[in-house]
Amino acid sequence: MNLFCVTACPRRDHFSGRGLIRIWLLLFCCCTYVLAQSAAHPVNANVPFSVRVTHLLGLENTKNNCNGILSIQDSALLFQQRGKPSAKIEIASVRDVFVGGESKQVGGLPMKFGKAAAPYGGGRVVSLFAHKKYDSLTVEYADEDGGIHGMVFQLKKGEGERVRQELVGRGVSAIVPTKGTVEVTHGNK
Amino acid sequence: METSKRNLSVCCATAIVAIAFAFPNRLPAQTTAAAPTTAGRSTAQVSVQVERVDPADLGLAPSFQLAIYESLLQELNKTKRFNQVLREGDRRASEIPNLLILKTTIVKYMPGSETRRAVTTISGATKLTVRSQLVTADGKVVLDRTVNGNVRFFGSNLRATHNLAKNIAKAIKKSPWSLPEQPS
Numbered sequence: 001m002n003l004f005c006v007t008a009c010p011r012r013d014h015f016s017g018r019g020l021i022r023i024w025l026l027l028f029c030c031c032t033y034v035l036a037q038s039a040a041h042p043v044n045a046n047v048p049f050s051v052r053v054t055h056l057l058g059l060e061n062t063k064n065n066c067n068g069i070l071s072i073q074d075s076a077l078l079f080q081q082r083g084k085p086s087a088k089i090e091i092a093s094v095r096d097v098f099v100g101g102e103s104k105q106v107g108g109l110p111m112k113f114g115k116a117a118a119p120y121g122g123g124r125v126v127s128l129f130a131h132k133k134y135d136s137l138t139v140e141y142a143d144e145d146g147g148i149h150g151m152v153f154q155l156k157k158g159e160g161e162r163v164r165q166e167l168v169g170r171g172v173s174a175i176v177p178t179k180g181t182v183e184v185t186h187g188n189k
Numbered sequence: 190m191e192t193s194k195r196n197l198s199v200c201c202a203t204a205i206v207a208i209a210f211a212f213p214n215r216l217p218a219q220t221t222a223a224a225p226t227t228a229g230r231s232t233a234q235v236s237v238q239v240e241r242v243d244p245a246d247l248g249l250a251p252s253f254q255l256a257i258y259e260s261l262l263q264e265l266n267k268t269k270r271f272n273q274v275l276r277e278g279d280r281r282a283s284e285i286p287n288l289l290i291l292k293t294t295i296v297k298y299m300p301g302s303e304t305r306r307a308v309t310t311i312s313g314a315t316k317l318t319v320r321s322q323l324v325t326a327d328g329k330v331v332l333d334r335t336v337n338g339n340v341r342f343f344g345s346n347l348r349a350t351h352n353l354a355k356n357i358a359k360a361i362k363k364s365p366w367s368l369p370e371q372p373s
Contacts, residue, residue, distance in 0.1 A: 056347060058259050098251035104345055105303050112343070115307070127307035138252040147276030148241060150255025152347070 048073045049166045051159050053137070055079060058151030059087045070137075070153060072166050077139070079153075089141055091170050095148070098138040099160035106132050135160030235287045235368065236273040237265060237323070243294040256347055257293065257319075260354030265291070268362045287368065289331060292322045293357070296335060301346055314341045315349040321357050323366060332366040 050071035057064045059079055068081040077094065080086040105111070107130055115123025115130075137153040137160045155163070239261050242254045258277075265274045271289075275282050282288060297318035305313025316339045323332040338353020340346060 057256055096251070100250050100252055102346070103302065103304060105307050124308045127304060131304045131307075136250075136252045138250075138255055140251075140255060142278060143276075145279050145281055147279040148258075149276065150259055152252045152256055 049163075051155060051163060053079070054154040055081075056136075056152040056154055058139075058149060060149075062087050070155075070163070072163075072170065075170070077167075089139075091167065091172065093141045093143070094139060094167065094172055095142060096138075096140040097164055097167055097172060098140075099164050100136045100138070101157075102134050102136050102154070103131050104134055104154075106130050133157045137163055234272055235270075235289060236275065236285045237271045237289045237291055238275040238277065238279065238282050239265065239291045240277045240293065242319070243292070245295045247295050247298045248300075249295050249298050253317075253347070253350055256350035257317075257354055260351050261291070261293070261357060264354045264358035265361070268358050270362055288326055289368075290324045290326070291361075292324055294320045294322075296320050301340060301349075303345055306340075306342060310342065314339055315346045317349050317353050319353060319357070321360065323361065325368070331368060332361065332364055334360045334364065336360055 048071060050069050053068060053070040055062055055064065055066050055068060062079065062081065066081055068079050071078045071080065072091070075091050077089045077091055078086045105127060107114070111126075111130065115126050117123070118126065135155045135157055137155055138150060139153075140148060140150050142148055239258065242249070242257045244254055262274055262276065265271060272287075273285060275285070275288075295317070297316065299314070299316040301315030302313040307313075316337070318335060318337050321332070321334050321336055322330055324330055334357075336353065336356045338349050338351075338356055340349045340352065
């Protein structure tokens with residue numbers, strides 16, 4: 001017991017004095033550095049950016065609820081469906097970008113029929129677990145005549161924020177973040 | 190026997206021709222969809238500019254606001270009651286005569302949940318109630334309606350916006366609204 005006290009006491013002295021302060025300072029510096037790194041996400045405006053999305057509504061000459069690739073190239077926002085010409089919007093015409101969250105049931109119509117056919121309310125139990133969270137990206141832009149358009153996309157969770165950051169990096173500046181959404185407004189508004 | 194048949198067919202043909210001349214409007218092949226007139230002016234000569242939805246601090250998500258706006262534009266175009274359907278901010282609006290402005294304000298919003306609908310069936314409905322007003326350029330209200338749009342059983346929450354826009358367009362199409370007389 002005495003031996004334990006003799007060996008432990010010098011260690012306690014070492015960690016209770018200046019050593020502890022140094023460790024705390026080191027930790028503080030590390031945290032500050034990490035936070036600064038995550039806040040200042042660098043975006044290279046020349047590098048093309050693309051993400052898989054579902055177009056819910058809004059784009060002209062494009063079907064609702066269709067899958068495609070949303071990409072940002074130079075100064076344009078492009079939506080490309082497989083085997084079809086892409087819809088293009090100039091980033092300069094983008095007025096607002098909103099990112100929100102949604103939870104949806106997965107599986108579509110076949111899953112719905114399957115759940116309805118399941119006996120003893122088994123479909124309801126499946127519904128409890130068969131849902132997935134998505135990001136919804138809402139882009140508001142103006143056409144050549146000044147008319148306001150809106151388009152809504154559905155993305156994987158977390159990717160809405162990536163698109164928002166890309167747009168911020170290409171001249172769209174953030175203003176007031178609202179509850180549940182992140183609002184972004186174009187600098188040239 | 191044969192002559193009586195021939196006489197009968199001639200009589201029938203004469204009767205059909207006579208009826209066709211007497212009641213030209215009732216011929217089924219003719220289109221009867223003449224646009225209803227409002228104060229001497231056909232409503233097809235009236236154009237409408239759709240304004241964005243006013244959320245009225247009820248916490249309606251921007252995606253819902255823009256979805257209602259876009260769906261409204263689509264549904265109003267389908268009604269064919271308006272000469273032109275313009276978007277908010279469209280510069281051409283100043284040149285168009287007989288322009289009405291459609292204002293939509295959210296009155297009630299109950300956010301639902303697709304999962305709750307799927308699990309319980311009776312709860313989790315998304316409910317939207319809006320006040321739609323057709324207003325002239327000088328601020329006179331031509332039509333004022335409160336319209337609902339819900340998703341109760343199947344579909345995503347965003348479908349409520351589509352249903353709402355459909356109901357607004359239906360209300361505008363069916364209501365006997367009239368333009369106020371312009372001072373000459």
